[in-house]
Amino acid sequence: MCKELYRKLKETYPEKIYEGHVENGNELYLDVNPDKILEISTNVNIVLGFPLVSMFASDERNLSNKFAIYYVFAYREKSSLLILKTTIDGKEPTIKSISNTVHAAASYEREIKDLFGIIPVGHPDSRELVFHNNWPDGIYPLRKDYPSNYRPEFVKREQNFKKIKGEGVYEIPVGPVHAGIIEPGHFRFSVAGEPIINLEAQLYFVHKGIEKMCEGESIERCLYVSERISGDETYSNSLVYCQAVEKIANIKIPERAEFTRVIFAELERLTSHLGDLGGICVDVAYLFAASQFKMMRIWAYQIADLLCGMRFLRSVNKLGGVRKDFIAGKELNLVKLLNRMKSELEDTVNIIKSNSMFTDRVENTGILQSNIALDLNAVGPAGRASGMCHDVRKSHPYGAYKQLQFKMPRHSYGDVNCRMNVKIEECFESIDLILQAIHLMPNGKILEPVHSVEPYKFAFGMTESPRGENIHWVMTGENDTIFRYKIRTPSFCNWPALCHAVQGNIVPDFPLINKSFNLSYAGNDL
Amino acid sequence: MFKVVKKMIQYPRLTVDYPKKPFDSSLFLSIPEIDSEKCTNCGECLTQCPSNAIVMDKASNNIRINYNECIFCALCEDICPTGSARMSNKFELAESSLKEGINKIFGRSLHIREVDAGSCNGCDYEINALNNPLNDVERLGIHFVASPRHADMLLVTGCGTRNMQNALIKTYNAVPDPKIVVAVGACACSGGIFKDCYAANKGIGSIIPVDVYIPGCPPRPQAILYGIMKALDRVK
Numbered sequence: 001m002c003k004e005l006y007r008k009l010k011e012t013y014p015e016k017i018y019e020g021h022v023e024n025g026n027e028l029y030l031d032v033n034p035d036k037i038l039e040i041s042t043n044v045n046i047v048l049g050f051p052l053v054s055m056f057a058s059d060e061r062n063l064s065n066k067f068a069i070y071y072v073f074a075y076r077e078k079s080s081l082l083i084l085k086t087t088i089d090g091k092e093p094t095i096k097s098i099s100n101t102v103h104a105a106a107s108y109e110r111e112i113k114d115l116f117g118i119i120p121v122g123h124p125d126s127r128e129l130v131f132h133n134n135w136p137d138g139i140y141p142l143r144k145d146y147p148s149n150y151r152p153e154f155v156k157r158e159q160n161f162k163k164i165k166g167e168g169v170y171e172i173p174v175g176p177v178h179a180g181i182i183e184p185g186h187f188r189f190s191v192a193g194e195p196i197i198n199l200e201a202q203l204y205f206v207h208k209g210i211e212k213m214c215e216g217e218s219i220e221r222c223l224y225v226s227e228r229i230s231g232d233e234t235y236s237n238s239l240v241y242c243q244a245v246e247k248i249a250n251i252k253i254p255e256r257a258e259f260t261r262v263i264f265a266e267l268e269r270l271t272s273h274l275g276d277l278g279g280i281c282v283d284v285a286y287l288f289a290a291s292q293f294k295m296m297r298i299w300a301y302q303i304a305d306l307l308c309g310m311r312f313l314r315s316v317n318k319l320g321g322v323r324k325d326f327i328a329g330k331e332l333n334l335v336k337l338l339n340r341m342k343s344e345l346e347d348t349v350n351i352i353k354s355n356s357m358f359t360d361r362v363e364n365t366g367i368l369q370s371n372i373a374l375d376l377n378a379v380g381p382a383g384r385a386s387g388m389c390h391d392v393r394k395s396h397p398y399g400a401y402k403q404l405q406f407k408m409p410r411h412s413y414g415d416v417n418c419r420m421n422v423k424i425e426e427c428f429e430s431i432d433l434i435l436q437a438i439h440l441m442p443n444g445k446i447l448e449p450v451h452s453v454e455p456y457k458f459a460f461g462m463t464e465s466p467r468g469e470n471i472h473w474v475m476t477g478e479n480d481t482i483f484r485y486k487i488r489t490p491s492f493c494n495w496p497a498l499c500h501a502v503q504g505n506i507v508p509d510f511p512l513i514n515k516s517f518n519l520s521y522a523g524n525d526l
Numbered sequence: 527m528f529k530v531v532k533k534m535i536q537y538p539r540l541t542v543d544y545p546k547k548p549f550d551s552s553l554f555l556s557i558p559e560i561d562s563e564k565c566t567n568c569g570e571c572l573t574q575c576p577s578n579a580i581v582m583d584k585a586s587n588n589i590r591i592n593y594n595e596c597i598f599c600a601l602c603e604d605i606c607p608t609g610s611a612r613m614s615n616k617f618e619l620a621e622s623s624l625k626e627g628i629n630k631i632f633g634r635s636l637h638i639r640e641v642d643a644g645s646c647n648g649c650d651y652e653i654n655a656l657n658n659p660l661n662d663v664e665r666l667g668i669h670f671v672a673s674p675r676h677a678d679m680l681l682v683t684g685c686g687t688r689n690m691q692n693a694l695i696k697t698y699n700a701v702p703d704p705k706i707v708v709a710v711g712a713c714a715c716s717g718g719i720f721k722d723c724y725a726a727n728k729g730i731g732s733i734i735p736v737d738v739y740i741p742g743c744p745p746r747p748q749a750i751l752y753g754i755m756k757a758l759d760r761v762k
Contacts, residue, residue, distance in 0.1 A: 132689050141724050149722045151688070176693045179672035181640045181654050183647055184690055205689045206644040209723035224576040224599050228719055231647030231744070275651075288530055294658045295540060301655075309555030309615075312648050312744065315600045323604065351529050522646045 002028040002080055013040060024247045024459045026080040026396075034086040034095060037071070041084060042101040044073050050082060051377040053493075054471045055108035056486040057116045059144045061090050063456070067118060069095060071105075072460075072471070076395040081460060088118065097123040103375040107496060115142040115211075130204050130525075133157040141212050148212050164190035164198050172507065176205045180511075183521035187510075194506040199499045207525040214485040215477075219245055219319065219453060222482050226472075227314050229487060230523030232275070235268040235313040236465030237472075237489070237523075242317050243398060244461035244474040249319075249453045254445040257321035258400040262437045264313050264326075265463070266430040270341075271300040272466035272518075273381075273423040273430070279515040280420055281352070284361040292348040296341055303337050306330060321447035331438050342431050349424055359417070366513030368414040368501040378497040379490045380468020381422040382517050386414035392464035404436050414501070416516040452480050465490055467520065489523035540659040545761050549748050554615040557741070558602050562588050564610035571602040571611055577712065577719040593619055594715035594729075597743035620740045620753030624706065629759045631704055632678055635667045636758060639677035639701065643694045643730055644684030644720075648744035649711040653681060655747040663751060674700040679757070681750075682734075685713040685720045686727035698734045706757050708738040710750055715739045 002022045009030065010020070018031040032040055044050050050073035057069045066087040073082040088095055097120035099106040109120040110129035117140040120126060128135075134154045140146065161171075169192045176184035184205040190198040210229060214222045226241035227234045239261060246253060278293030301311045307326045308316050316322055327334070352358055368378065370387035378386060391408045393401045409425035411418035458475040468490030477483035498517050502510055542549065567589060571580050579595035580602065582588075591602075602611040642650050656663045657670065671677050674697045686694065698707070709730055712718035717728040727733060740753035755761040 134688065134692075146724075148724060151724055154688075176690065177641055177674070177697050181650055181670060183642045183645075183650060184693065205693070206642070206684065206687050207689055208644055208685065208687055208720050208726040210720070213720065213723045220574070221576045224597065224601075225719055228597075228646045228648075228743070231645070231649070231651055234648070288533075291659055292533065295537065298540070298658060298660050305553045309553050309613075310598075311652075311746065314743070315555070315598070323600070347529070347533070351533075520647060 002026060005075065005080070005082065006030070012043070027083060027460055028080060029083045029085055032084045032086045034088050037084065037086050038096045038098050038101070041071055041073075041098045044082065044084070045102045050075050051374075052102050052104040052108075053081075053377060053469065054473065054486065054488040055105055055112070056473065056488075057112045057118055057142070058475065058484045058486075059116065059142065060087070062144060066090060067093050067116065069112065069118070070473070071098075072473075074395070076390050079396045093118045094121050095119070096121055099123055104377045104493070107492065114140075116140050117143070127160055130207055132202070132204070133159045141209060146212070148209075148215065161188050161202075162190075162198060162200050166192065168192045169197065185521050189507055189510070191507060195504055196502050196507060196510070199502050199510075201495060201499055203495065203521060204525045206522050210526045211485055211487060214482045216481050219450070219476070219480050219482060222485060223317065223319060226487075227317075229526065230489060230491070230520040231312060232268070232272050233465045233467065233470070233489065233520060233523060235264050235316065236463050236470055237487075238317040239265060240461035240463045240470050240472045241474065242319055242461070243463065244459045244472055245319050245450060245453065247459035247461070248457045248474065248476055249450045251320055251448055251450055253321050253448050255400070255442050256325070256444045257446045257448075259437045259441040260322045260325075260327055260446060261317070262400045262404065263434050264307070264316055266433045266437075267300065267303060267307075268313055269466045270427055270430040271297060271304070273427050274300055276423055276515065276518045277420065277427075279518065280362070280416065280512065281358075283512040283515050284358060286352070286355070286358050289348060289352045289358070292344070292351075296344055296348070299337065299341055303334065306333065306337075318447060319450040321445070323447075325446050327438070327441065334438060335435060338431050338434060342428065345427060361512065362417040362420060363415060365416045365509050366501045366505055366516060368497055370412060370414060372500045373414065373497060376497045376500070377493050379493050380464070380466075381419055381426065382494050382497060383468060384409060385411045385418035385422045387412035390469075392462050392469050396462050398463065400437065400440075403440060404433055406433050416512060419516040456483065467491060467518065467523075468494065487526055489520060491519040491521075491524040494519050495524055541662045541665065542660060544661075544748055545752060545755055549617075551615045551617055554617055554746065555600060555613050556598060556615050556617050557593060557596060557613075557619060558591060558598075558600070558611050559614045560589055560591060561610040561612065564608050565589055566608055568607060570605055570607060574601060574605055576601065577721075592716070593621075593741040594739055595712060595718060596741060597712050597719055599743075617742075617746050617749040618752045619742065619745075619749060620738055620756045622738045622753075622756045624737050624757055624759070626759055628706075628757070632758055635669075636679060636754070637669050637671045637677050638679045638681055638754070639671055639674045639697070640681045640683070641694060641697050642683050643690045643714070643733075644687035644726060645711060645713055649683035649714070652744045652747050652750060653683070653710065656751060661747050661751060666755070668754060675702065677701050677705070679706040679708060679754070681708050681710055681754075682714050682730045683710045684730070685717045685723075686730040686733045688725040691727070691733055694730065694733055706738065707734055707736045708740060708753055708757060709736045710740045710753070711745055712741060712743045715741055718743060
């Protein structure tokens, strides 16, 4: 499949594409002339219709004396990835910005600029993204010559926010420390009266430097780091990391481990969605329903405790399988608990759906238009509520999902109600998937240990986390270490979409819209 | 309406009576313990611990686990050749440096402001869980408030990132005296697994003074509740 695509692209751009190779079965890497990157990526994105799903730089000056930038496009119909790789010189590196035509690239290019010092020429908004006004100029932490534990002095610079001018327009600054128990982020609302004209979200308050820290660390240790990228996506993140390393090591993990992984991944989705549904009910002050969902979430955590003793499903995955046989002997109990959960969820959904005051708040609130969702590559429940119909479990099936049946919820109006409905339907699908997995699970080994990996090999891992498409790229270094680990969680794609969805809504509805997206700050900031 | 009333009758009370009555922790995967009689000091766990929480105690020449840094990953149990490292289910691990008699100052009412200074959000979920029907901390006179100016206690999670440093100091200064600062989770206590990151600190102790440490990654809601009660000297 990849070969056909390669031939086609090579015919269109005979001079500009130097060479191409297929890795890990479905990843087509093309070396592209940096001067033509704008033209080719625009063509791939708009004419072929492949969305930009990730974009990152890598300091390969030790290997080839150049910086490399990878543009990752997804060919979802054929379960493949198309990666355009371009290399640029080490001194004063610049690259043509593709953001004006491929809109999803805007935040990636700003991130690369802050972390690598590669200037995107022609970028429509090239302000600082990662570092707030306290980081010294000319220091780029993800370059290889930057020592990973060096903490530069604080400097003070002016912070620029987008100014909306007009009669009666004023700003409401919120955060970083919020009223609720949530993560830090600064929001600038420009409002006239009550409706929001523009929202600017300043994130990266919890930027720690995870990607840099992983470089040079052993593949084993990075598994524990990947579990701590984002609290309630623990399992999905560790799974995606394991997938990538297992691809590099060329290991086929035992089937029982594949099914165990499905059970845990779906349990995590169920827990996360129940929390979101409870949060939506809290934000419209519907406390009875909120308590119902909180109670079900407690049950979900009790299932997690029963299976592995960790509420956030940490220390379950291991490179090459799972740590223990967590499911053996607990099947009957698990089925009983899930059936109880299912009937309670049905009852609660019936109650909230028949409450017209509740429906009134969630309908027509925070509409994310489908063309914006498409341009920004909105993923997960937020994308599926706005007419995007993709799910990594369907488009790039992994693990045991190939053998399991499930439906993908599809809505197209894009308001809070649609996002809520997607989540409700996914809860039922998750319960069904776990029940199917328990039923179909074969006996046998649960671990095929990964002992060592070849240096300078790379692979993508892809999973559908509770928030959507999760893509990590791992490149190994010498002695079983990591050379570069690029983490792209779904929240990174959906934050810009949120800023569009709130426009025209009133400020008091912002918490509700925010909760219906339920984005992770830590997963975005890294 | 009938359906709502039916549910209320079906689930009258979920709240457990912790800390008055002990909490069933038999399933928990918590801090590892090292059996010093079986341990041969081979140092396998010392080199592989992902957060460098295991250290060689020079005085007694025994291997010791630093509670504040441990992330409860169970790797030491898996790799220990002699089987002396075992995961326990203890969760009441909080350490307080406050003097006795603190309960007289705050009485039976406490207002808490939570600050996330760079966590992965795991600890924040667990703090949120204190308000769920199972734990319901308001029964103990503990309330979460929206502003630091209304608070008696700061619950801080996360390793103290560069971009949050100023906000954390400002929040601390906004809390009226007398105040208590509680570090929740391995990151806040010591930096945890992130202590060597370029934009992270080695725990929030290097930014503001900390009175109580609650280890865990993340600590369970009951462990956090125990820490808060310990700070107030309301549990032994």
